[in-house]
Amino acid sequence: MDTSIARRNILARIRAAQGRDAEPSASEREAAAEYLTRHPAGPRPEMPADLVTRFVEEAQKMATTVDTVQAMSEVPAAAHRYLTQHALPLQAIAWQTLQELPWAEAGLSVEFRKPQDGDVVGLTGCFCATAETGTLVLLSGPQTYASAGLLPETHIAIVPASRIVSGHEEAFGLIRKERGELPRAVNFVSGPSRTGDIEQTIVLGAHGPYRVHVIVVHGA
Incomplete structure (x- = not known):
């Protein structure tokens, strides 16, 4: 809407x-x-020249699992590999922007719609990602619904290496440059949902996905 x-x-x-x-x-x-x-700008940590490696390291610290491929065409096979390894369903919902990828050839059944009750796996891209904290930046839109990365228990996100920026400041700068104004929702995702409200014990999946898996595409 x-x-x-x-x-x-x-x-x-x-x-x-x-x-x-x-x-x-x-x-x-x-x-x-x-x-x-x-x-x-306020004080910020120094960032290495290799932002991809830094992003992967920080994402893993936040309990995000990471795989890498060389081309977008390899993403469906990588998603299939992850789901099979974790005994997860090979059915998923996805952003409409991902329709051109060969999901069926990789053995996945993907519907390009918003998630409903019972949808376990959500596939999304990202607007960009930040190396400083290993964070995904997702912008909502008619074809990039925010719920795809928030409601399913497993969130698989595609991150083009060329869209990894240093930090949040660069992410907002990129939004202003490419979009002009903020969309309805800007979501910063740093690993699976978690809470420590009860006895300060960390529980994953309390308010969102239990699992976040990132596929970094070096050739994109």
Whole structure:
């Protein structure tokens, strides 16, 4: 569901209550862009030249499992290998943006829709990923529904090596550069869902997937 019109209407009412025009003026946008440009960044850890290796190391620290392939065409076979090794179903739901991959040839039954009760495996891509924390950055949209990586017990994410950036600052910069504005939801996924609410004991899968598996594609 596209909520961009509703969001613009809500923001327009807020601006009207402040005595401003419904849409930001060019000068307002320029002032905001200037602020972002000159605003000093806080202290950050040094990052290596090899962001892919750093991403994999940090992702594994967060209980994410990682596999690597050389081309997008190899992703379905890698997903099949992971699911078979863990005795998981070979049926999955996926983002519509992944329809062109040879899932059936790899022995997987994939439906390109939002998850429903009983769907155990969700396949997604990502907008980008951050090497600093081993985090996936997922943007919601009509073909990239957020629920695909949140509701199924197993989340398999495809990460092109070329889309791994240093940190969250670079991720938001990339969103502004390529999308212009934030979508309805921006999800930062760092490993399986977990909680320590009860007796400070870590429990996986409390509010989302029990498993997060990443397939890094070096040739993409």
